[in-house]
Amino acid sequence: MSIDHSNLKPEELQPLDMKRERERCSFDMDGMTCIFAGNRTSRDRSRWLMALLENHPEKAFDKSKRPFQGRTERFMVGQKIALEYFQLRNRYGLPKEDRDLLRLYLDEYITLQVHESMGHPTVQNQASEQQWKEWGPKIASGQYLVSYAQTEMAHGSALAGLRTTATFCPESDEWEIHTPEPSAGKLWIGGSGSTATHAIVMAKLIIENKDYGMHPFFVALRDPDSHKLLPGRYAIDMGPKKGAPSMDNGYITFDHVRIPRNTLLSRFQTVDSKGKYEVQNQQGKLLIRGTMTLVRVGLCEIAAHHAARATLIAVRYALIRRQGTPLPGQSKLERQIIDYPGVQQRLFTAIASSYALTFAARYMRSIYNELQSELQSKGNSPLLGMVHGYTSVLKPVMTTESYNVVWRCRKSMGGLGFSAASGLTDLENSQPDANLTYEGDNNMLLGGPASNFLVKELNACLKNGNRPGRIELAYLSKRPRSGERFEGSNADLLDPQRQLEIVGHRAARLVYALHELRNGGSGKQGEESTKPYLDARLAARASRAHGAYFILFAFNHTLAALQEYARNGQSSEKIGVNIKTEHLKALENVRNLYALEVCIMDDLSEYTQDGYLDEKTIHSIERHIATIMQTIRPDALGLVEAADLSDWYLAAPLASSDGRAYDRMIEFMKSEPINQSGHSGAGRDQDGVILGFRQTIGRLTHGEVTPWNETEAKRREAERQKERTSKL
Amino acid sequence: MSIDHSNLKPEELQPLDMKRERERCSFDMDGMTCIFAGNRTSRDRSRWLMALLENHPEKAFDKSKRPFQGRTERFMVGQKIALEYFQLRNRYGLPKEDRDLLRLYLDEYITLQVHESMGHPTVQNQASEQQWKEWGPKIASGQYLVSYAQTEMAHGSALAGLRTTATFCPESDEWEIHTPEPSAGKLWIGGSGSTATHAIVMAKLIIENKDYGMHPFFVALRDPDSHKLLPGRYAIDMGPKKGAPSMDNGYITFDHVRIPRNTLLSRFQTVDSKGKYEVQNQQGKLLIRGTMTLVRVGLCEIAAHHAARATLIAVRYALIRRQGTPLPGQSKLERQIIDYPGVQQRLFTAIASSYALTFAARYMRSIYNELQSELQSKGNSPLLGMVHGYTSVLKPVMTTESYNVVWRCRKSMGGLGFSAASGLTDLENSQPDANLTYEGDNNMLLGGPASNFLVKELNACLKNGNRPGRIELAYLSKRPRSGERFEGSNADLLDPQRQLEIVGHRAARLVYALHELRNGGSGKQGEESTKPYLDARLAARASRAHGAYFILFAFNHTLAALQEYARNGQSSEKIGVNIKTEHLKALENVRNLYALEVCIMDDLSEYTQDGYLDEKTIHSIERHIATIMQTIRPDALGLVEAADLSDWYLAAPLASSDGRAYDRMIEFMKSEPINQSGHSGAGRDQDGVILGFRQTIGRLTHGEVTPWNETEAKRREAERQKERTSKL
Structure with a gap:
């Protein structure tokens, strides 16, 4: 470094530091980004997907306001994100790998996540050909949104412990889905709390008192037109959890709900109108x-x-x-x-x-x-067990x-690592944590x-x-x-x-x-x-x-x-x-x-x-x-930087690629709604005074509160003195 | 266990399990709670303080709604909590130990935290007798709310690096407090963003171009009557961070702010009207x-x-x-x-x-x-260095x-550990984490x-x-x-x-x-x-x-x-x-x-x-x-249970003392505002349909979105196939 920078202000120094660090790097960056991504195609595809989101004409995927939004607001905005995700997916005919990446880059766990990753594939894989012909087009187009209801409140996701039943009713050629007690309600069911139209419900299949074990049923939850819950279904959002604010993980119970016999996913087993259970197509299960x-x-x-x-x-x-x-x-x-x-x-x-x-x-x-x-x-492979x-x-x-x-x-960012401007506080609380428990603790x-x-x-x-x-x-x-x-x-x-x-x-x-x-x-x-x-x-x-x-x-x-x-x-x-x-x-x-x-x-x-x-x-x-x-x-x-992630995606003012961390942090702080006045959701009045102050803390500064009780204070202080010496 | 419980539902079994576990314990609980607390007095005092909060006549310390509140709402409710805390403190003349415990039991980091733990004690310890006589009563009664402004955005809290100046102006017998550039603004200053009336500002004391190093100044931030920021002061909330939603950690800058000479805390040094700097009372510093x-x-x-x-x-x-x-x-x-x-x-x-x-x-x-x-x-002790x-x-x-x-x-709670009903998600994100970095990483x-x-x-x-x-x-x-x-x-x-x-x-x-x-x-x-x-x-x-x-x-x-x-x-x-x-x-x-x-x-x-x-x-x-x-x-x-913490304090439906975890969890889920309709902040319309659905995801279920692009899909799928095999 030949120029003396020691008189520069930090905000002037930062971009120079960043530039110099880029110059110090021993290798060619274009090459390293491709190596990191696996090949050039993969790298370019990721760039393209990220840019699709960043450059959305309605800015539907804007992330700048998220740190300031509570859970309800995140959920409401998340519904729009979900819709626009689906439109992009359709417009570009994205294959599974691309869809998975696009959802990752959304950086928000949308209500449609489970439909895409579990609901759609499960019906596709486990429905009979006839069933898929009937339901498939609506599922693929998102007219049916399918959640996957296995986990129960008191029993987790291990199949052996589940208690929801599906009892065959030959007189009406139906199944009766039933939740025997509230703790057998389905819990954590992604998408089911508010948005899904259907659920694959794992339930004990029972014919004439014989228990055939857990089977998947395709159950309508909500009316396709009004979106109201159908009779006998109870489904609510399960409340806040660590991460996933815009996902409606739900709690569902069924009160003697009757559904047609044909709702049993029938690729691997069938039940006929006489109640005869037959295994099918076992090889395909592999x-x-x-x-x-x-x-x-x-x-x-x-x-x-x-x-x-x-x-x-x-x-x-x-x-x-x-x-x-x-x-x-x-x-x-x-x-x-x-x-x-x-x-x-x-x-x-x-x-x-x-x-x-x-x-x-x-x-x-x-x-x-x-x-x-x-x-x-x-049709088979020794790699199955290995994988x-x-x-x-x-x-x-x-x-x-x-x-x-x-x-x-x-933690390496010290105090500022706690600020949402680090771009890490939300991340740490979401997927990286959930993944430690999800799919097996x-x-x-x-x-x-x-x-x-x-x-x-x-x-x-x-x-x-x-x-x-x-x-x-x-x-x-x-x-x-x-x-x-x-x-x-x-x-x-x-x-x-x-x-x-x-x-x-x-x-x-x-x-x-x-x-x-x-x-x-x-x-x-x-x-x-x-x-x-x-x-x-x-x-x-x-x-x-x-x-x-x-x-x-x-x-x-x-x-x-x-x-x-x-x-x-x-x-x-x-x-x-x-x-x-x-x-x-x-x-x-x-x-x-x-x-x-x-x-x-x-x-x-x-x-x-x-x-x-x-x-x-x-x-x-x-x-x-x-x-x-x-x-x-x-x-x-x-x-x-070989990871090739855009500033938009990182959403981390303190780590912006131009190095201007402090300038960006100040912009970030100014956008905090608590600092605003004059619009709904703002935190201050026209004088810049925090709302509610006069009725609360202002009573303190105006001397309008209960006065200090000196008599009691002396008595207690003496008690504390004594306690200090006697304590173990 | 002589009775066969195997046919009981989980919700019936839970209270019995809890009861049986209490009976199994080998020792007397009253004794163990006192041992854990240090002695009987300490245990009883903690119980009493916790009950003061739980039984507040206006339920000002209610915790049941917190998991559902966004940061702005938490902050607004927090102002009321702060006021009522101060009233309890005064009413019962609580000594420092009791006040610290009471704030701990609030389970919310209130705006007054820094006034109580740093602002008040610092002025008390470092002001001259005359200064304390003048300011002390208002500080002790909460008419002055004092934040502590040391940390700067670009320099953390290490005194050597700080850049805020306090320059002596003999012509007007004043100090001029100044922030040389935005990154030298004071950051993280608890209570300063919206509520404090004053700040102790650590600034480089400069007399006739001589730098005497960092010194504490008692600076008015806001007008005592209107609570508006005083001229030259800029103070905003620093935005969301991990934990402490109801604390207004602030960012403050000073633009050539003039304050009287007497605002230098003068117990350990004085500056007279001629600009003569004198050290005082060094022994007291120990x-x-x-x-x-x-x-x-x-x-x-x-x-x-x-x-x-x-x-x-x-x-x-x-x-x-x-x-x-x-x-x-x-x-x-x-x-x-x-x-x-x-x-x-x-x-x-x-x-x-x-x-x-x-x-x-x-x-x-x-x-x-x-x-x-x-x-x-x-007046001195070899223990000082040791402690x-x-x-x-x-x-x-x-x-x-x-x-x-x-x-x-x-983590030991598996999936349910992620629910706010565990009472641990908020805890983990607050004090236990901050304390790893606070007061030295x-x-x-x-x-x-x-x-x-x-x-x-x-x-x-x-x-x-x-x-x-x-x-x-x-x-x-x-x-x-x-x-x-x-x-x-x-x-x-x-x-x-x-x-x-x-x-x-x-x-x-x-x-x-x-x-x-x-x-x-x-x-x-x-x-x-x-x-x-x-x-x-x-x-x-x-x-x-x-x-x-x-x-x-x-x-x-x-x-x-x-x-x-x-x-x-x-x-x-x-x-x-x-x-x-x-x-x-x-x-x-x-x-x-x-x-x-x-x-x-x-x-x-x-x-x-x-x-x-x-x-x-x-x-x-x-x-x-x-x-x-x-x-x-x-x-x-x-x-x-020897820790003797009440259900109210734990705020953990899944760990309620009666064992009824699933019943409590269901109550908790039902209280989620997203599940409510008919009041402000509710998430559903009168039919129970989530707000915003028809305009967003409802367009999907009604088939009103961009259709799937099969041509593009085929092209991309082929590209992906090729990519899969070439990738490293």
């Missing part, structure tokens, strides 16, 4: 089961996206925020906060997670695509990591299905001559020896294969230990009662260990592919980018940080309690990390 | 510095309180929520979720933290009281632990002041013949040997002294290592650039280690005192309770869980990377924990 894992794959992608979004915001802010002592040997300016080691610790690991999650989610998606094409061509198992690990591991990234990013998944899958795979591996089912389980091929130590040089710690070996040792050790525990364990007497506790603890650890291995494997895989494309000159053809050495070097830094910090140091006890890593190795790792932090520093902005 | 540490002591107490509150809610819910498979050998009912090991892992450690934080905060308060009485009697240092460790450690407890408790404190204090104490200890400055630093007396191993039997792991020894080893190892690093460290060449990184990492770890030691020490101390009282028959006299063996046993269980799980297992790598704890010991600890979990189980409800 395809459906494949599709169901897609939700979890999607959650992994969303987790990666939010991590990238939060990291972009926090890094930008850390570059234009100056505070505290100058950097030694530099200008007299206060230091950019990104130059504090503690801030780098938070943010550069966030960058590493963002890349790792992005590559891992894409790698998982490619396995899923493989599964789908096998199912389509062969189910992998996603039961990755969903909890990746959503947790993403949430932690978002949280850490907000993360703790439950890690301790249950995820770990069961790993033990099953280990069993299969042992039976198959120590050959694991897939390469991402390669660590299972070798039972870790007791007393095993990592042997490697300082340089080995930066070798991708050696890093994976370390992370694999942990995974193998824990999965083998869990396997042993479940197969009788120590065999000691009197330990039966403690076993469930030891199992719960170990199972979650084993699952997380596999997650770390998978993600690091995917990072290596992606980087190796990029290196190969670059080496063979295929990169333009393959992904539309001219990959350069600088791209690869920057990504290697990020990968090294991810492996050493996130995979190893953040879970260090997993590598030390069996003595696998010793103090000397740990110190080497710490020094490597310190060096990597400094290498990443000049590329920090480029790495986060 | 007392003020003592008082300033009180804020952090208070944050520790609040941290403990919120942990107790969240734990009470989550444990109650876990007792009346049944889901999944029955417990082996028990009734056919679904299991109470508290009987899953994973849930116990989350909740029983939360109970342990709640007790540990409560006892540690009280212990810290007793050291503070000791300091105050020494300052009062002797400052301890609180710089405990504030970050305890607020972080409390936040994690609140978060974990909400936790990461910054741990890496900076906290660790500096510990290194300083180690230096002093080494100079003083290995005698640490206080008993809570006893671990410093012995430099840990390299290769040191914990030697102890299985039973030793339950011995309080041996537990403390383990936790002390960690603290000693890290503080000594930090000391060594800062005194030259390894001395290797070329490591200067990595040193700040290694320091930041180690410093935070050392500070956390001391925090764990302090808290466990305080737990042991409290339990030992209770044991002694019980042994000597002094417990009624000392704390108004008949302490019984069952109380002590229950507390021992909790202490053991805290030591083994929270202090050791949650930071396991700190004990394993130097090989101090080996695998065998770790397995013993894990088995102990499993056993303790089962011992705590019957006392779970009693332990959390």
Whole structure:
């Protein structure tokens, strides 16, 4: 920096800082945005979708007022957002991937979300051909809006516990849907509280007192013309919750509601007018089961996206925020906060997670695509169980990591991270949090299905001559020896294969230990009662260990592919980018940080309690990390801007791309309705005095309140004195 | 359980479950509530204060509508809450401790908060006698409402960076307060946005171009009669932030504002009409510095309180929520979720933290009281530095632990934890989160002041013949040997002294290592650039280690005192309770869980990377924990209900004391304004149809929208197909 900036005001300095940071970046940005997106087409498509929203002629997707709106207002505005989303979707004939992205970019969980992601696909997949012919056109066009009613208030979403019944009434050829008690009401049903016309209701199918288990029924909720609730249906909005203000999650009960026999979705079973129940088309069910894992794959992608979004915001802010002592040997300016080691610790690991999650989610998606094409061509695939198992690990591991990234990013912004101008307060409270619980509580998944899958795979591996089912389980091929130590040089710690070996040792050790525990364990007497506790603890650890291995494997895989494309000159053809050495070097830094910090140091006890890593190795790792932090520093902005998210989408005045954080923050504050006067919803009178002041706090300033009771005050003060000394 | 409940509906079962859990508890509840509060007087006082709010004749403190109110409405209602708070405070002559508690129980961060906690005390402490005589009565009675304006937008609250000036104008005997640029505006100033009449403005005092540094000025903001802003003042609400909706944190700028010379708070310095600056009364400043540490002591107490509150809610819910498979050998009912090991892992450690934080905060308060009485009697105290240092460790450690407890408790409630009916969504977003950043970002404190204090104490200890400055630093007396191993039997792991020894080893190892690093460290060449990184990492770890030691020490101390009282028959006299063996046993269980799980297992790598704890010991600890979990189980409800918080205060329908969670949840949902019609703010028309539907989503259901573009759809679908295969 040749020019002395030390006399500039912060607001003048900020755009210069941002510009200089862009110039420092070692790699070409166009290339990195394509690499981050997977290829040029994907990047351009995302840009186009985001711009569709930003440039909507009626500004229906404006986000600037949202921070100031209460839940009711958010819901009301959200109805318009939902409508205009649907019109865009139709106008451009958007395929599922594009629709999913467009809804993500809305940044508002609209009432139509469940119709699009669950209602429509469920009817399409599970209705008979005849039924789909009848209902399909109206469902696809949005004339029928279909919510999905499985969860019950007292029973969650586990099918076995549900109590809503569908009893066959042969005399009228109908089903009677009934909620036996209020706590069996359907709860959380997205879209049902106010807007949906229909619901797929999961109910116990009963014919002549025989219970056939839970089945899906296509139930009309509201009158197609007046939108009034139909007789016997009760549906209300379930009230405020963390996140999703514009979604009408509903509570629904049915009071002996009669619906035609034909409302049972009949692709996989039929019931005739005599009440004869027949299973149909079982083979087709496999395809459906494949599709169901897609939700979890999607959650992994969303987790990666939010991590990238939060990291972009926090890094930008850390570059234009100056505070505290100058950097030694530099200008007299206060230091950019990104130059504090503690801030780098938070943010550069966030960058590493963002890349790792992005590559891992894409790698998982490619396995899923493989599964789908096998199912389509062969009707079945050994990948089905694998994809189910992998996603039961990755969903909890990746959503947790993403949430932690978002949280850490907000925290790195200090006090201003609490302002809605950070663009992170609403984000943190919405999807990244919900995804930890949605589709299976993360703790439950890690301790249950995820770990069961790993033990099953280990069993299969042992039976198959120590050959694991897939390469991402390669660590299972070798039972870790007791007393095993990592042997490697300082340089080995930066070798991708050696890093994976370390992370694999942990995974193998824990999965083998869990396997042993479940197969009788120590065999000691009197330990039966403690076993469930030891199992719960170990199972979650084993699952997380596999997650770390998978993600690091995917990072290596992606980087190796990029290196190969670059080496063979295929990169333009393959992904539309001219990959350069600088791209690869920057990504290697990020990968090294991810492996050493996130995979190893953040879970260090997993590598030390069996003595696998010793103090000397740990110190080497710490020094490597310190060096990597400094290498990443000049590329920090480029790495986060590779996510290619527009200012409109970020809606974060403090992280605007021009660096003018303080100017933008002041604009933001001025737009707070409490500061306005003269229109409905404003907070002040014409003199700028806050409404209601004179009748409340103004009575205090005008001396019109109960006077201070000095007698009582003395008595109480003495009591407190005594209490202070006697208290424990 | 002799009666078969398996045919009861969940809503019938819940109150029975709650009743049975109360009966299972091993100890007398009246006693435990007093132990938890510190003594009977404290418990009764809290009850009384809470009841004052609950039973307010105008129901001014009603909380039932809050979850449904947007920020503007919360703010408007908050003004009334603020007024009525002040009337109660006056009517009953409440001393500071009681006022602080009353504001805590309001559960709403009122505009008067800063006047009470900062504005009033600062003027009282720093004004000259003459000034206090003039302003004091109006400040004490609330006619002057005083905000505290230190933080600036671009510079945070560190005094060195602030840019607001106060220039002496001898010609008019005035100060000119000025904001040099918008980013130097005062930000976050609680109460200033709309309500305060005055502000203490921290500004650079300048006389004849000489800068005397930051000084406090008592500046009128608004006209006492009309409440309009006075000339040259600009003050607005800073807009929405995470938490504190009813607080008007403000942004203030001054445009060459002239104020009388006498507005400089003059207890510690004076400026005469000639512009002569004189220091005054320096000795008195020590007392003020003592008082300033009180804020952090208070944050520790609040941290403990919120942990107790969240734990009470989550444990109650876990007792009346049944889901999944029955417990082996028990009734056919679904299991109470508290009987899953994973849930116990989350909740029983939360109970342990709640007790540990409560006892540690009280212990810290007793050291503070000791300091105050020494300052009062002797004018100085060696405890001053100690209290400052301890609180710089405990504030970050305890607020972080409390936040994690609140978060974990909400998560333990699964989907319903997201509903505002959990009583945790608002809590999590307010004080427990703000306290992590307020009064010094936790990461910054741990890496900076906290660790500096510990290194300083180690230096002093080494100079003083290995005698640490206080008993809570006893671990410093012995430099840990390299290769040191914990030697102890299985039973030793339950011995309080041996537990403390383990936790002390960690603290000693890290503080000594930090000391060594800062005194030259390894001395290797070329490591200067990595040193700040290694320091930041180690410093935070050392500070956390001391925090764990302090808290466990305080737990042991409290339990030992209770044991002694019980042994000597002094417990009624000392704390108004008949302490019984069952109380002590229950507390021992909790202490053991805290030591083994929270202090050791949650930071396991700190004990394993130097090989101090080996695998065998770790397995013993894990088995102990499993056993303790089962011992705590019957006392779970009693332990959390010892916090003695009323249903009114908890405002958590899902955790109501009668167990009727589902009934209460349904009442809650029905009160959502979106479900109402016929009054202002209601969401539905007379037919129960959501407002705005016909103009928005209704156009979709009536088939009035842009039709699906099949041509485009086909083209895009083909594009997506291609993209899927090419993507990295």
